[in-house]
Amino acid sequence: MASRVTRRSRIAVLDSVSPAYISVLRTYTEAQGIVIDVVSSNNLHLSEETACLVAQQPNFLGYIEDMQSLADQAHSLGTLFVAYADALSMAMFTPPGEYGADIVASEGQALGVPPTFGGPYVGIFACKQDFIRQMPGRIVGRTVDTEGRTAYVLTLQTREQHIRRERATSNICTSVALIALMTTVYMAANGRHGMRRTAELTYQKAHYLASLIADIPGYSVVDGGIFFQEFAVQCPVTPAALNERLLDHKIIGGLDISDRVPNGMLLCATEVNTRAEIDAFATALAEIGSSD
Incomplete structure (x- = not known):
């Protein structure tokens, strides 16, 4: 997504990000010709070809990163800042929107979902309003019906069933609506x-x-x-x-x-x-x- 938005072909990932996450990133990007650069926050070098900087909060070892500084360094070169943030930690520490993250990913298992031997869980994905048309999946909008009551509709569906396949941003989706409902109830109850x-x-x-x-x-x-x-x-x-x-x-x-x-x-x-x-x-x- 960041590569589409910026039209750049490199992604910088902090070495403090979980190695499992880095491995998944390589799997997704390798066939697309996108290069993954693993970098250190102590010696951060971003090029003009870097589409985004990816950081984890807290990091792989559990410690809090200076996300504001990382976001500022990325934005100074026109690079997007992507945060993988622990869902529960956002109730206590600065949330991604406040330190300028452009794209945010998270795992919602901690929000009332039992471990169940590894899944299913619920992925959380967000971005700035400017990039919403590049966001994969279906975007639900809130409006009113003919009687003025609140109604929710599938506003954007950039899937290959609806538009030209080469322009689709979401070709593979897994529905976790039941798990998402669990997290919604959990947060509403708390x-x-x-x-x-x-x-x-x-x-x-x-x-x-x-x-x-x-x-x-x-x-x-x-x-x-x-x-x-x-x-x-x-x-x-x-x-x-x-x-x-x-x-x-x-x-x-x-x-x-x-x-x-x-x-x-x-x-x-x-x-x-x-x-x-x-x-x-x-x-x-x-x-x-x-x-x-």
Whole structure:
């Protein structure tokens, strides 16, 4: 989409974006002749051929990026800024619209959708009004019917069934209307203040877990700045060995990130975790650490 809007053929992606997301981007862009450049925020070089800069908030290791600075650098070269933002974090931290994101993507699973062994979930996609005609999928508009009542209609449908195939912006779609309804009900039931409270609970529980782990001999929390719900931990043993031992405690451990942090594990705590569960996890880590 960014390449169509700017008529440019390169996409810059921060190295702090999830490697899984970068892999998906390569799959989508390779056949189109679009080049993916993985760049560092500490040494950000964008060319006049760069269609967009992609950043994740929070980043892959869970830490908060300076999105305003990144957006400003991108816009100074006429490059679009694309944000992949955690849905729940937007209730607590600056939302993409306020730091000038042109295109936003997110996963709505945290908004009342159970994990269900990996899906189905609901993708969230937004953009500035200027680019709405380049947006894939169907765009629903709000109007009134003949009796003046609020009505919703499919305003834009740039699909190959309706226009010339080569001009279509959406050739493959998956309906997640049921899951979208679940997230709508969840947000309506919580309201603005409830969503903020849920985000704060997530933040507090993640930091409580981090504080417990920081006090366990052999473990250290990687200092990467402010984090929301995920954070990196350096362990006394390999994450593979640690996760195997955690299964004995009926606990599924964290993600192995040893390629980025020596003996590194990515952990997360959210509003659904009780204090007892968090304490039990920390106790298990301490027992495993002391026995090795």
